[in-house]
Amino acid sequence: MIRKYPRKYGGLTSRVEGRLYSASMVLFVFLYHAMPLYADNSSALPQVAFIDSQIEAAWADANIEPVEQATDLEWCRRVYLDLIGRIPAVDEVLQYKNDSSRNKQSVLIDRLLGAEYSYEYAKHWSNVWTTILVGRDTDNRMIDRDGMRKYLQSAWESNIPYDQFVEELLTATGDNATREESTLFNGATNFLSGKLADGGLQATAKTAQIFLGLQVQCTQCHNHPFNSGVKQNQFWELNAFFRQTRALRRFDGGRRVAWIELVDEDFAGQGGDPNEAEIFYELRNGLVKVAYPVFVDGTEISRSGLLPGVLDDGTPYGVNRRRELATLIRSNPLFPKAVVNRVWAYFLGYGFIAPIDDFGAHNPPTHPALLDGLSQRFAEYSYDLKSLMRWIVLSRPYSLSSRMKARSTTDAPDSGEQPHFSRFYVRQMQPEQLYDSLLVATEADHSEAAGRQDRWLSQFVTAFGTDEGDSSTTFNGTIPQILMLFNGDLIQAATSLDQDGFLDQVVAANQTNRDKINALYVAALARWPSSSELRYANHVLLARKGQVKEALQDVWWALLNSNEFILNH
Amino acid sequence: MDKKSYRSETCVQRSRRHFLSHLGGLAALSTPFTSFTNSLLANAEELKKQHKSAILLWMGGGPSTMDIWDLKPGQATGGPFQQISTSVDGIAISEHMPMTAKQMHHLAIVRSMSTREADHQRGRYYMHTGFVPNPNVEHPGYGSLIAHELATAVPSLEIPPFVSVGGGSVGPGFLGTTWAPFVVSSQGDVKNLESSVSQERLVSRLQMLAAIENRFIQERRGQLPEDHREVVGKSVQLMSSSQLAAFQVSEEPASVQERYGETDFGRGCLMARRLVEVGVPFVEVNLGGWDNHSNIFGTLADQRLPNLDRAMSALIADLADRGILDTTAVIWMGEFGRTPTINGNGGRDHWARSWSAVVGGAGFNRGVVVGETSADGREVASEPYSSQDLMTSVLKALDISLETTFRAKNGRPMKIANGGQVIPGLFS
Numbered sequence: 001m002i003r004k005y006p007r008k009y010g011g012l013t014s015r016v017e018g019r020l021y022s023a024s025m026v027l028f029v030f031l032y033h034a035m036p037l038y039a040d041n042s043s044a045l046p047q048v049a050f051i052d053s054q055i056e057a058a059w060a061d062a063n064i065e066p067v068e069q070a071t072d073l074e075w076c077r078r079v080y081l082d083l084i085g086r087i088p089a090v091d092e093v094l095q096y097k098n099d100s101s102r103n104k105q106s107v108l109i110d111r112l113l114g115a116e117y118s119y120e121y122a123k124h125w126s127n128v129w130t131t132i133l134v135g136r137d138t139d140n141r142m143i144d145r146d147g148m149r150k151y152l153q154s155a156w157e158s159n160i161p162y163d164q165f166v167e168e169l170l171t172a173t174g175d176n177a178t179r180e181e182s183t184l185f186n187g188a189t190n191f192l193s194g195k196l197a198d199g200g201l202q203a204t205a206k207t208a209q210i211f212l213g214l215q216v217q218c219t220q221c222h223n224h225p226f227n228s229g230v231k232q233n234q235f236w237e238l239n240a241f242f243r244q245t246r247a248l249r250r251f252d253g254g255r256r257v258a259w260i261e262l263v264d265e266d267f268a269g270q271g272g273d274p275n276e277a278e279i280f281y282e283l284r285n286g287l288v289k290v291a292y293p294v295f296v297d298g299t300e301i302s303r304s305g306l307l308p309g310v311l312d313d314g315t316p317y318g319v320n321r322r323r324e325l326a327t328l329i330r331s332n333p334l335f336p337k338a339v340v341n342r343v344w345a346y347f348l349g350y351g352f353i354a355p356i357d358d359f360g361a362h363n364p365p366t367h368p369a370l371l372d373g374l375s376q377r378f379a380e381y382s383y384d385l386k387s388l389m390r391w392i393v394l395s396r397p398y399s400l401s402s403r404m405k406a407r408s409t410t411d412a413p414d415s416g417e418q419p420h421f422s423r424f425y426v427r428q429m430q431p432e433q434l435y436d437s438l439l440v441a442t443e444a445d446h447s448e449a450a451g452r453q454d455r456w457l458s459q460f461v462t463a464f465g466t467d468e469g470d471s472s473t474t475f476n477g478t479i480p481q482i483l484m485l486f487n488g489d490l491i492q493a494a495t496s497l498d499q500d501g502f503l504d505q506v507v508a509a510n511q512t513n514r515d516k517i518n519a520l521y522v523a524a525l526a527r528w529p530s531s532s533e534l535r536y537a538n539h540v541l542l543a544r545k546g547q548v549k550e551a552l553q554d555v556w557w558a559l560l561n562s563n564e565f566i567l568n569h
Numbered sequence: 570m571d572k573k574s575y576r577s578e579t580c581v582q583r584s585r586r587h588f589l590s591h592l593g594g595l596a597a598l599s600t601p602f603t604s605f606t607n608s609l610l611a612n613a614e615e616l617k618k619q620h621k622s623a624i625l626l627w628m629g630g631g632p633s634t635m636d637i638w639d640l641k642p643g644q645a646t647g648g649p650f651q652q653i654s655t656s657v658d659g660i661a662i663s664e665h666m667p668m669t670a671k672q673m674h675h676l677a678i679v680r681s682m683s684t685r686e687a688d689h690q691r692g693r694y695y696m697h698t699g700f701v702p703n704p705n706v707e708h709p710g711y712g713s714l715i716a717h718e719l720a721t722a723v724p725s726l727e728i729p730p731f732v733s734v735g736g737g738s739v740g741p742g743f744l745g746t747t748w749a750p751f752v753v754s755s756q757g758d759v760k761n762l763e764s765s766v767s768q769e770r771l772v773s774r775l776q777m778l779a780a781i782e783n784r785f786i787q788e789r790r791g792q793l794p795e796d797h798r799e800v801v802g803k804s805v806q807l808m809s810s811s812q813l814a815a816f817q818v819s820e821e822p823a824s825v826q827e828r829y830g831e832t833d834f835g836r837g838c839l840m841a842r843r844l845v846e847v848g849v850p851f852v853e854v855n856l857g858g859w860d861n862h863s864n865i866f867g868t869l870a871d872q873r874l875p876n877l878d879r880a881m882s883a884l885i886a887d888l889a890d891r892g893i894l895d896t897t898a899v900i901w902m903g904e905f906g907r908t909p910t911i912n913g914n915g916g917r918d919h920w921a922r923s924w925s926a927v928v929g930g931a932g933f934n935r936g937v938v939v940g941e942t943s944a945d946g947r948e949v950a951s952e953p954y955s956s957q958d959l960m961t962s963v964l965k966a967l968d969i970s971l972e973t974t975f976r977a978k979n980g981r982p983m984k985i986a987n988g989g990q991v992i993p994g995l996f997s
Contacts, residue, residue: 416706482804483761536780558777563797564785
């Protein structure tokens with residue numbers, strides 16, 4: 001098997017830290033089993049117990065019975081998809097299945113969040129955050145997606161605390177793309193490099209939306225129509241924080257923009273006095289008003305537009321507005337809530353607030369105490385995202401089956417009801433998850449995959465044609481997506497019989513046809529075929545008249561095209 | 570001609586019969602395949618004459634309607650454009666729309682649109698659905714709604730009932746994925762239509778697929794697994810359909826292509842006509858680039874309006890010449906208009922309070938103007954109309970019952986078009 005990032009299991013790994021890690025796991029497992037009074041492993045974490053108690057109390061209030069637990073392997077497939085962005089490979093499924101320890105869930109989570117999978121974990125979350133921070137549009141010259149990914153990859157591999165991550169994004173300076181002989185590269189600049197047109201309207205709107213869960217974009221022109229907490233002056237006062245920042249187009253000889261350099265510069269103010277560097281904005285009735293940097297909670301900072309410096313006599317002056325903004329955002333109570341709501345929605349399908357980035361009195365949360373409590377614990381845990389993820393995936397709501405008890409249910413957020421999380425809501429894989437899952441299925445080489453992935457994805461992205469650069473994706477279960485999985489290049493590669501590919505290995509294995517079919521099922525769906533499915537598979541074998549290779553290819557094609565494969569369930 | 574995009578008709582028809590003989594025993598994927606078979610029995614020609622369709626010309630970004638349909642020459646807000654007379658006495662429009670002016674007798678301008686959503690995303694949603702965005706429910710847009718109401722009248726249709734040329738539309742909301750827009754580029758290239766295996770193998774693959782899909786659906790995991798099966802059925806149908814030729818604008822005579830304009834929007838409008846002819850109930854053609862915060866007049870005069878004028882006038886005239894304008898509603902609108910005040914960069918900003926939309930064909934009055942704005946264009950000076958009102962009027966023009974009510978799974982009834990009022994001036 002060819003893998004660029006070797007995964008070894010079934011014993012101690014060769015690396016020193018792996019050995020220590022495994023050894024401590026053995027010790028832990030031993031101690032754990034020696035303590036008979038301990039209940040199941042998930043409630044060992046107080047944060048998990050907190051989530052469970054809050055959710056269960058809400059079930060009781062709503063008079064809702066949760067469904068049963070998901071099967072072991074359903075849960076296993078789910079956590080691989082959600083934590084590292086792809087389905088588990090056959091050996092990974094079997095290893096989890098054969099683990100008989102009582103805390104096998106914790107063990108798997110620790111591994112997926114540990115050193116062994118660190119690269120894949122970071123790669124997946126780099127994809128997720130690239131979409132959040134700069135969208136899916138691949139045509140914007142002001143953004144270097146590779147640069148964005150490089151930054152995110154290294155930030156997430158080092159498990160950067162979330163508050164530091166946001167500070168780095170908000171205060172970044174330097175080149176947005178890598179170049180030889182340059183040391184100025186800072187991929188974090190890509191968050192702002194494409195959002196500074198028209199005085200930074202997009203920077204203002206996206207910063208508030210992503211990091212504080214506040215939708216302020218419409219307050220550019222008027223007070224918020226139904227969120228009385230957001231006024232027009234606040235938009236411009238927030239916007240004023242970005243006025244020292246400029247995205248400089250750099251050229252490599254030709255007329256094409258080669259890269260963007262994000263810099264902080266003194267801002268003279270629209271009135272011409274840098275010590276009182278104001279901006280002007282227009283009310284709907286045509287009146288012009290003035291704004292200085294004031295944060296959404298009313299905190300004012302220095303009105304100076306000058307960057308920090310020291311006069312000859314030693315007196316300091318000036319202020320870095322973006323640094324001040326980062327500090328204010330980090331200490332705002334909405335800061336941990338916005339990301340906890342986002343991460344919860346990612347794992348459970350719906351946030352406590354929907355849309356996930358529209359906080360305010362007009363839009364109360366479904367589980368306020370849980371949102372508050374989880375946010376508080378997350379902040380206390382040094383904004384450690386891996387801890388937050390561990391708590392959520394070990395919680396009871398995440399462990400529930402996606403099967404409903406009856407054809408209809410009162411827990412139906414897809415029809416506008418508030419979510420109770422009494423079952424796991426089935427959802428589409430993200431395109432990146434599908435892409436990487438098909439790579440697992442093909443055992444294909446991962447090198448250059450990121451560039452190819454972008455090209456592959458671009459066929460599903462359509463722009464809306466506005467100055468804000470919004471776009472949507474047709475990767476949403478509709479016909480083009482189905483056709484792509486029926487006949488596209490990626491599926492042809494996945495079902496090819498090329499030497500050393502996954503299918504070739506299955507075909508060549510010294511096994512019965514039945515075992516080969518089983519292997520395909522485990523690889524695609526992390527389960528074994530039912531008896532009636534085996535009958536259908538035998539029909540396929542018969543139809544191919546002993547051409548086992550072709551028959552297995554046909555079964556494999558069907559598995560990769562199934563609803564069960566493409567859905568996270 | 571792109572060989573991958575579609576195959577010649579005779580070959581397709583022969584192979585389809587062959588294909589179908591194999592699918593006969595495929596009860597598992599029953600619903601889509603039944604309609605597949607039925608479609609062959611229907612008399613396509615007969616149905617073609619009865620069906621109704623709509624074409625939405627979507628102006629993404631928010632066009633400045635006071636520089637196109639409702640000019641204010643001589644006013645401080647008026648900008649540099651002059652008006653010209655049209656084929657209808659007393660109606661004048663922008664000098665940069667000369668060809669459309671000659672088709673005015675087929676169209677109706679509503680000059681008293683007045684809405685409140687001046688953000689792109691919210692405006693796009695509101696103008697497409699008749700509802701303001703609501704966190705608890707996603708509403709279907711024009712295309713999904715009208716396709717849902719009209720598709721049953723066209724059982725012979727094998728291609729998706731809602732085609733979006735160039736994207737930019739909104740989704741099916743609570744109607745579900747099966748009513749989602751089928752997005753194609755103006756080149757009409759539908760990707761990945763060719764199977765890499767023989768039809769015999771494709772059939773056995775589909776039978777295997779049906780076994781897996783059905784098992785998963787029977788486990789009661791909600792709507793998505795069922796939607797997937799239905800879309801699979803529709804995709805199979807599409808792969809073998811001769812109607813795919815409708816996407817091939819390049820099959821039109823060169824003179825017709827030239828008449829619509831060699832632009833994405835021109836090809837999109839021509840494709841819309843071809844799609845309507847095979848029975849597609851709803852086509853949306855996207856023309857972006859109207860978000861003119863700076864240098865608006867140069868952009869409009871040199872780029873946007875010549876492109877719009879050529880394609881729109883060709884579409885209207887062509888539909889009329891072919892006798893299908895009477896069964897085809899045409900709607901022209903964007904998410905909002907633009908500020909009467911011209912800003913410091915020679916542009917206009919977002920403005921929802923007073924703007925124009927244009928309709929034509931189907932059951933609409935033709936050659937009329939409905940409503941008016943104040944002298945400087947800042948206010949609607951007559952009865953104001955909303956997105957709901959416009960949508961209700963389009964439904965009426967297509968003879969879709971205004972009493973239609975949708976019931977979400979939670980039992981909450983929702984009136985079609987949010988209970989808007991018919992705009993009286995659009996009907997006699």
